[in-house]
Amino acid sequence: METKTFTVEQVRRFVNDAFRGFGFTDEEAAKITDVLVTADLYGIRSHGTQRLVRYHKQIRSESIKVGVQPEIVFETPVSAVIDGHSGMGQVIACFANQLAIEKAKRVGMAFVTVRNSNHFGIAGYYAKQASDEGLIGIATTNSESIMVHTGSKKAVLGSNPIAFSMPADPVPFWFDAATTVVPRGRIEVYNKAGKPLPEGWAIDDTGKECTDAAKVLSCISAHQGGGILPVGGSREESGSHKGYGFSMIAELLSSITSGGATSNHHKRVAGAGAGSCHAFIVIDPKIFGDPEEIRAHLSEFLQELRDADRADPDVPILTHGEKEAASMEKRLKEGIAIDRKTVSEMVDICKDVGLDSMEYLGEPAE
Amino acid sequence: METKTFTVEQVRRFVNDAFRGFGFTDEEAAKITDVLVTADLYGIRSHGTQRLVRYHKQIRSESIKVGVQPEIVFETPVSAVIDGHSGMGQVIACFANQLAIEKAKRVGMAFVTVRNSNHFGIAGYYAKQASDEGLIGIATTNSESIMVHTGSKKAVLGSNPIAFSMPADPVPFWFDAATTVVPRGRIEVYNKAGKPLPEGWAIDDTGKECTDAAKVLSCISAHQGGGILPVGGSREESGSHKGYGFSMIAELLSSITSGGATSNHHKRVAGAGAGSCHAFIVIDPKIFGDPEEIRAHLSEFLQELRDADRADPDVPILTHGEKEAASMEKRLKEGIAIDRKTVSEMVDICKDVGLDSMEYLGEPAE
Helix, strand or coil, X not given: CCEEEECHHHHHHHHHHHHHHCCCCHHHHHHHHHHHHHHHHHCCHHHXXXXXXXXXXXXXXXXXXXXXXXEEEEEECCEEEEECCCCCHHHHHHHHHHHHHXXXXXXXXXXXXXXXXXXXXXXXXXXXXXXXXXXXXXXXXXXXXXXXXXXXXXXXXCCCCEEEEECCCCCCEEEEECCECCCHHHHHHHHHHCCXXXXXXXXXXXXXXXXXXXXXXXXXXXCCCCEECECCCCCHHHCHHHXXXXXXXXXXXXXXXXXXXXXXXXXXXXXXXXXXXXEEEEECHHHHCCHHHHHHHHHHHHHHHHCCCECCCCCCCCCCCHHHHHHHHHHHHHCEEEEHHHHHHHHHHHHHHCCCHHHHHCCCCC | CCEEEECHXXXXXXXXXXXXXXXCCHXXXXXXXXXXXXXXHHCCHHHCHHHHHHHHHHHHCCCCCCCCCXXXXXXXXXXXXXXXXXXXXXXXXXXXXHHHHHHHHHHCEEEEEEEEECCCCCHHXXXXXXXXXXXXXXXXXXXXXXXXXXCECCEEECCCCEEEEECCCCCCEEXXXXXXXXXXXXXXXXXXXXXXXXXXXXXXXXXCECCCHHHHHHHXXXXXXXXXXXXXXXXXXXXXXXXXXXXXXXXXXXXXXXXXXXXXXCCCCCCCCCCEEEEEEEECHHXXXXXXXXXXXXXXXXXXXXXXXXXXXXXXXXXCCHHHHHHHHHHHHHXXXXXXXXXXXXXXXXXXXXXXXXXXXXXXXX
16 A cells, blocks of 8 residues: 655644634644544554545534534533534543543542534543543443344444553553454455455345455445444354443443434434444542552553463563554654555645645645 | 252252351351352353352362451442452452442442452342342452463463443343353363364463363363463454453453452462452443433333344344343243252252251252
């Protein structure tokens, strides 16, 4: 794949000014930019700059509304329910998560749930915001239906990721995973490469296992049957009901607690917000004693996991978050490589919002 | 497998009087009995009466101590840390979970964490205690090392189950699953049947995938390498890091927050408690609005999942907890079938604690 490498500062400036151009305030654009660029820095390209073109379309079609404010519709000292009023997911999620962090600092733990939002980027961004402040952060969301639950041939559940972060040294424990066996982006990669999918990833609209990536993608888009399997595959033998269960936990914590749309009721039409629901749970380790002792206990345990006997002597054992921390370090030094297709989309966005693409990206507009 | 069927009342009376015979108070015996018999009623035999002989041995060798009380060593309005002082896991867990339920009713949500405990039975029992009171219940525990984490050939993590229950009609959502692809009991079943294990379940002490059930079991017992894989198998391609991550969440919530022993530091010697750690998180749906509306929203969603197009027209789609509710209904009517080996162990226990096995089980002592 041909790519062009930009400095992190270049990417930040472009994303920030694009969102200002879309009509967001400086403060909102800064928040959205940080979520997207963090995904690029972590190496999670599907949720970084590459996604800008989709957000752009949704903003233009008013599925994502500009100029609306998240509203607290119910509140207790340990909780809040937020109505996102179909605004930008990242703005709503930052607001909700910040509220959860403040409440947790005040009372020890808090749970803020959100309805009527849109795609919020990587769930792990919000969990990390909490762990950066010495807290335990849990973030989850539902999404457009994409997962066929055990025994079904129709996608009802979303990719429903769960993220968890907790302070540790040298890097925090940072886990962020879709509860599907793979995200849709991975199917797209196989499709582009013309490679058959591994067994246990997806089924088609007849309910049979399917390794044809193009067919699976068209099934997902058509919403008439077929989709990606839960982690654990299609059979109880491999733990299908477990991935299905974890996806349910994400759904219950987000859409059910918030009174919002479950994944199967997300909207996919111009002018209507998706209806995404999120949940942010924040816990202050002070409620269990000395946070420094807890942090040291976790750091020591993570080191024991890394030091365990390797299955393959040449492959180091990782704990969750190490890969992303290393990716960030590398990209901060070496810049962010963006594929040509995305660069050309970025040029189009410059044109649309009146930015000079030569100045921002060193690329002429067509 | 040859079995003998007992009425639920017979099983309850035997288990209760056996634990009284082991030295537990009436109140403690009643709690332990309810956890064990519930597992039998749910059809989770590995955690029911069948396990009595192991508990008996651990009580006799003083790994499980009789006559100790769980102690609150740290407390806030939303939390507590409990030291179990190596008592019976079920007694400690009932105490801790009850405290979490009371706190959640008072302040909206609560997190009680436990160290120095022993095996506590099915995690889902405690989650269900919360949902029976109209609350959301989450329960988890670490355990003896049995899971080889991604890239490792040494078992460091436990089976680390996560349970989640939330009120719904006609039955609550009730999820309880080990974060290993299968529990050890399932490997034992394959071993007894002389059948090879499916791919993706286990590795041996050389770090290679292993389908020889006997070898895997001996590896687990020897603690020198090999064990059961996380849900998601051994490769990132099938989501290995996801099962590993969910297991880590169980570990962090239990042993790290409580300052207790992580799974790899559990003890397996006479006279020392295992050091198991548990976590109980309880959330009152009132903190999100009207609990009845939330319950109705969940019930409706569960019905949509059941009503989805089936992959196989003859196989109904289940939501989590339906199978267990049906099993309970059936066994309350038809009784609990117990295998002959367990029955003979029960007769031995009668003899040991001075119960008349003919009266309790209709079986003569040898």
